[in-house]
Amino acid sequence: MFLHVDPANGLAIYDQIVRGIKFAVAGGALASGELAPSVRELARDLAINPNTVARAYQQLQSDQVLENVRGRGLAVARGALERCRKERVQLIERRIAQVLAEAHQSGLSERQLRELIERALAALPRGKGGNA
Amino acid sequence: MFLHVDPANGLAIYDQIVRGIKFAVAGGALASGELAPSVRELARDLAINPNTVARAYQQLQSDQVLENVRGRGLAVARGALERCRKERVQLIERRIAQVLAEAHQSGLSERQLRELIERALAALPRGKGGNA
Amino acid sequence: MFLHVDPANGLAIYDQIVRGIKFAVAGGALASGELAPSVRELARDLAINPNTVARAYQQLQSDQVLENVRGRGLAVARGALERCRKERVQLIERRIAQVLAEAHQSGLSERQLRELIERALAALPRGKGGNA
Amino acid sequence: MFLHVDPANGLAIYDQIVRGIKFAVAGGALASGELAPSVRELARDLAINPNTVARAYQQLQSDQVLENVRGRGLAVARGALERCRKERVQLIERRIAQVLAEAHQSGLSERQLRELIERALAALPRGKGGNA
DNA sequence: GTGGTCTAGACCACC
DNA sequence: GTGGTCTAGACCACG
Numbered sequence: 206m207f208l209h210v211d212p213a214n215g216l217a218i219y220d221q222i223v224r225g226i227k228f229a230v231a232g233g234a235l236a237s238g239e240l241a242p243s244v245r246e247l248a249r250d251l252a253i254n255p256n257t258v259a260r261a262y263q264q265l266q267s268d269q270v271l272e273n274v275r276g277r278g279l280a281v282a283r284g285a286l287e288r289c290r291k292e293r294v295q296l297i298e299r300r301i302a303q304v305l306a307e308a309h310q311s312g313l314s315e316r317q318l319r320e321l322i323e324r325a326l327a328a329l330p331r332g333k334g335g336n337a
Numbered sequence: 338m339f340l341h342v343d344p345a346n347g348l349a350i351y352d353q354i355v356r357g358i359k360f361a362v363a364g365g366a367l368a369s370g371e372l373a374p375s376v377r378e379l380a381r382d383l384a385i386n387p388n389t390v391a392r393a394y395q396q397l398q399s400d401q402v403l404e405n406v407r408g409r410g411l412a413v414a415r416g417a418l419e420r421c422r423k424e425r426v427q428l429i430e431r432r433i434a435q436v437l438a439e440a441h442q443s444g445l446s447e448r449q450l451r452e453l454i455e456r457a458l459a460a461l462p463r464g465k466g467g468n469a
Numbered sequence: 470m471f472l473h474v475d476p477a478n479g480l481a482i483y484d485q486i487v488r489g490i491k492f493a494v495a496g497g498a499l500a501s502g503e504l505a506p507s508v509r510e511l512a513r514d515l516a517i518n519p520n521t522v523a524r525a526y527q528q529l530q531s532d533q534v535l536e537n538v539r540g541r542g543l544a545v546a547r548g549a550l551e552r553c554r555k556e557r558v559q560l561i562e563r564r565i566a567q568v569l570a571e572a573h574q575s576g577l578s579e580r581q582l583r584e585l586i587e588r589a590l591a592a593l594p595r596g597k598g599g600n601a
Numbered sequence: 602m603f604l605h606v607d608p609a610n611g612l613a614i615y616d617q618i619v620r621g622i623k624f625a626v627a628g629g630a631l632a633s634g635e636l637a638p639s640v641r642e643l644a645r646d647l648a649i650n651p652n653t654v655a656r657a658y659q660q661l662q663s664d665q666v667l668e669n670v671r672g673r674g675l676a677v678a679r680g681a682l683e684r685c686r687k688e689r690v691q692l693i694e695r696r697i698a699q700v701l702a703e704a705h706q707s708g709l710s711e712r713q714l715r716e717l718i719e720r721a722l723a724a725l726p727r728g729k730g731g732n733a
Numbered sequence: 734g735t736g737g738t739c740t741a742g743a744c745c746a747c748c
Numbered sequence: 749g750t751g752g753t754c755t756a757g758a759c760c761a762c763g
Binding site: 476482518521524539540 | 737
């Protein structure tokens, strides 16, 4: 399964699903035209309320990442790959900028910041990046 | 004034106050024993409800950053400086690690990440850090 | 209902709720994982304002006695039983020590003190203790 | 000085003064007819606000422990000794009963209670009791 | 003047 | 349905 959900994440569950699906599309795990897992199936797999999955899928439709294929389910929309890749970079870029700005404004010097960043980068699991 | 509040920040207002006071202590703007702005004064200055300030101050007391001096107001507690500095670094470290891990897990390579980070660092306002 | 509140107690209502819930956990009336009464329900039962209950529950969360289960309510946290038992004994021990020290310092002899204590113990309702 | 005040006691300062004076009378440190320290003197000695002392003295007058002697100050009233002794015992008795009842109701057995009490009694400073 | 508490009622996001 | 947040206004004790 390409999707994990952590109820204690702080982020809303439905939001984690939205992000998870978008990242799956951006990373190629879900190709254009392919069907996303059904609401019931995903809800069962993640052990969450189907309403929550439905809400996430609704937003993914309004974001034009998924589209309803009558009688078959929800498929990855045409053009979703580019949209998701762009959004992913934008999203991450914005969050990085925000966190760094906040940190800097709190009184830490850029030197101290770089040190923290290097430590964080060193702690990353190896060999997963670069698929997109 | 060493404190700003943005109601559209996503973060709760009372939480922004808590963080703001803690950062002010960590950065030396509020020294041990000094009185924090009174509930009513801060509420007036920030144009928010006194209860919201009171709630923030309440939490700051349970975090041992402020302490009640009966009839005079809330003073910065002994040991608050160290506590706030430690907490500031921990908080920022945790957020940086979280954002980078998320970004990396989303499929970006470390090289791409570094590029985004450099762009964000370059965009920081100069010459404010290093006070602590 | 395992919880009573007396507005004329001197102790703040929200504090009585905090203590009541902790004692309920310590005494086994609320087991780990079980949901505490909802804010609105408890407010209705105790005939007080929901905000007052919410405030108590807020503190119980920061004390790691309750934890938020999104959309379902507040559940007794893991480890809350031990925490509450320990705290109960500490709290009572501290109060007893404080009262006795005060009494002794006020000029009563230990003999007089013991007499008062025996009278108080004799006045206790029988057969309720010993559950923990 | 027969009087100590602890601003971090939780108990209001003026109340600590009231109790302190009453206990001083009950214990014989202040005899009937003797003058209590002046408001200014006591305020200086305890490093507190004169208003606070004045408030305590006001209550002591309404409790008939002190009485105004025109031009000389506040003297211990006739009959104050008996009144204070009685009140002292009542006060302590009530507090002991309350604490023990609370403790017992919280789920502790009488055996556990006795153990806590013995520990507290053992921790008392020796040889001060019995003056009254 | 200070903070502490409580009530009342509103709006929000989430499940 | 759940809790979380904010506003508004009142009353209290304390110094």
